[in-house]
Ligand code: KG4
């Protein structure tokens with residue numbers, strides 16, 4: 001009997017501030033996954049500066065790819081295809097990955113596969129052995145997206161809800177800034193929340209009509225006013241009665257915990273709404289905010305509430321990585337999909 005030959009793909013990811021490369025076999029077996037974070041470069045600005053991000057990608061992309069190849073013990077000639085996240089994201093950042101992938105595909109004479117970054121987040125649970133059945137409800141919660149998607153298969157996707165203002169990860173980052181906890185804020189709010197109690201009431205935006213869209217700006221403002229008091233205009237300037245520095249660390253922990261409960265409830269309201277009005281065989285989630293302990297717990301509870309399995313990525317595949325790009329790229333590759341070398345990057349994706 002002939003042996004099944006498994007395809008091996010190199011994945012490249014550069015949509016925001018992580019430069020990543022990964023070699024994945026059969027779309028599920030991660031041979032290497034290298035992620036170079038730029039957190040240190042953007043720290044002093046309290047957010048990602050697009051020009052700094054794209055310049056750093058240019059410096060890091062080749063060493064990151066070389067390291068991914070070395071760790072995977074694979075030669076470039078042995079790859080079956082090159083997959084790259086080409087949308088959505090920061091255009092200057094995306095172009096670095098896309099140009100590198102095109103140059104590699106052309107010079108090695110290998111197929112190029114372009115992949116939607118947000119949809120790739122929902123491939124991530126497969127990297128840890130999940131078996132996703134379709135149709136599925138997809139939940140993407142990251143620094144750039146808060147979307148509910150209906151998936152007929154891994155790449156046939158309809159967006160049924162998205163944020164009308166900030167993404168959830170952005171709201172966590174802003175909440176951490178309000179509390180003076182530093183950047184990036186998600187993990188810092190999570191840690192502070194684990195020591196605190198949800199003693200303050202903060203608004204949970206209600207879903208209106210048929211679409212369970214999200215909104216986080218009201219919650220962020222409520223936290224700001226709760227922590228610093230209601231501002232007044234004095235000589236054209238907004239002046240707050242208090243500063244976050246006046247809070248004790250116990251008080252900060254309680255605000256972080258109250259914020260985390262409100263943000264997670266807002267996400268879960270949308271998820272419950274989507275599950276009540278759509279028939280799906282499982283729930284699959286992805287994105288940096290999936291690292292949040294309370295959100296993971298609440299999503300796991302869905303299994304007993306709605307009797308559908310829930311697939312969450314392991315923590316290293318929640319944040320941006322290239323293994324999810326190579327994995328979804330492999331699905332497209334084995335189904336005969338090829339992208340032309342004229343492919344380019346786009347700030348908008350399938351679900352945005
Ligand atoms: O998916 P990701 O790496 O980047 C985008 O594609 O946007 O997500 C990054 C976001 C950041 O906003 C970060 O604060 C948030 O994920 N994050 C968290 C946690 N860890 C990371 N948010 C809440 N709780 C966490 N534990």
Ligand code: ZN
Pocket residue numbers: 117121142143287288319320
């Ligand atoms: Zn992402």
